Amino acid sequence: MANTILSSGVRNNLLTLQQTTAQQGVLQNRLATGKRVNSAIDNPVNYFTALNLNDRGGQLKGLLDGISNGIQTITAASKGIDSITKLVGSLQSTIKQAQNEAAANRPTVAGTLALGNQAEAIATNSTIKDVALNKLVQGTAAAATAGTPGNAGLAAASSTIRLTAATPTATTFDIAITATTTVRDLVEGINKSGIATASVGNDGKLSIVGTGSDALSVDVGTGVGAAFAASATNAAESALLVGTADVSAAVQVGSSAARTSLVQQFNDLRDQIDALAKDAGFNGINLLGGDRLSITLNEKTGSNKNKIDVQGDLLSSASLGISKANNLQTSIAGEFSLQNDNDLNKAADALTNSLASLRATSSSLGSKLAVVQTRQDFTKELINTLTTGADNLVAADPNEEGASLLALNTRQQLSQTALSLANQADQGVLRLFQ
The missing domain is CATH 1.20.1330.10 (f41 fragment of flagellin, N-terminal domain)
Incomplete structure (x- = not known):
């Protein structure tokens, strides 16, 4: 089959139309993918740089x-x-x-011996409580009279009353007793100990309550500190103050x-x-x-x-x-x-x-x-x-690509028109030979 001979005008317009169509395809691909660089062929530097950035991301x-x-x-x-x-x-x-x-968890030596009575209160024109507080602790037991305070009867040889709270390391407090020490002095001394508190009730009975929940004992003897020695009648003498059988034995706490x-x-x-x-x-x-x-x-x-x-x-x-x-x-x-x-x-x-x-x-x-x-x-x-x-390296600008595609579409239409005119010109030449 013989090759068709195209005129120069037709060939140029046809080539332009082919280029326009190819460029349209590129732009359409960019708009479809959103990228202006879709492969290494488009731009190898940008393509591989963007690939590395996306891979790290x-x-x-x-x-x-x-x-x-x-x-x-x-x-x-x-x-x-x-x-x-x-x-x-x-x-x-x-x-x-x-x-x-x-309150229910304190060792208490509850007094059962009244250190004063009504007869003494009448004789001294005071209360039973005051009679008990004013009595001397040490000496021969004697009732209070209008002229004498009376005596609780602690042996004269006993010069110390010791309080002991049973802790992992026992805590002691010694109260010195002299011939002039009163029950009031004894109460004040006990209250200063930090181990126990003492009080005399309206019935004249002395009560001692531990300040902690550790067992409490009261001992009578001589000497203080390491020199303390309980008296031979310790149990009886310590009981003399409150009337219990033996307060030298540790009084245990109760359960709250x-x-x-x-x-x-x-x-x-x-x-x-x-x-x-x-x-x-x-x-x-x-x-x-x-x-x-x-x-x-x-x-x-x-x-x-x-x-x-x-x-x-x-x-x-x-x-x-x-x-x-x-x-x-x-x-x-x-x-x-x-x-x-x-x-x-x-x-x-x-x-x-x-x-x-x-x-x-x-x-x-x-x-x-x-x-x-x-x-x-x-x-x-x-x-x-x-x-x-x-994206900055490979992404397409849709506005720019869209405008370019629109321009190519216009260019394509113009190229098609130019191609048609070139064909008409060729046909006019042929009519001269008819």
């Missing part, structure tokens, strides 16, 4: 999930500490309530019903600390159970890899120094007595220390959380920067 997006899980793990532990702190506060309230319920009712309450709250600490995990990691959390912060490897490690603490009532409460009069291994004042004071101190420990742990977790949250925000912003940078 994708890797960082993958790290965001791990960072987010890490934040939730730390937050769960922090919330757990907040709740445990509230439980410790409730334990403190329980201890304070027990400390306030002490109110404190007894708080034992189970305290232990239940303590158990909840352990249970709550075990439930403070997230996604299989519990920072209050001693687990370790590792959060990767960048996409690099080896020495360039950046990560943050959060080592959890094994948090429990035992690790916080909170012992179990019992209803005994003294503490035993791993338990403290809720009936004993000294144990209650130690328990209150232990709870205060527990709160300090919880605050320190919470502060440490808060610091780690702030770092991870900052890195999360930075990573999000970096991903946005990388994506924007990649």
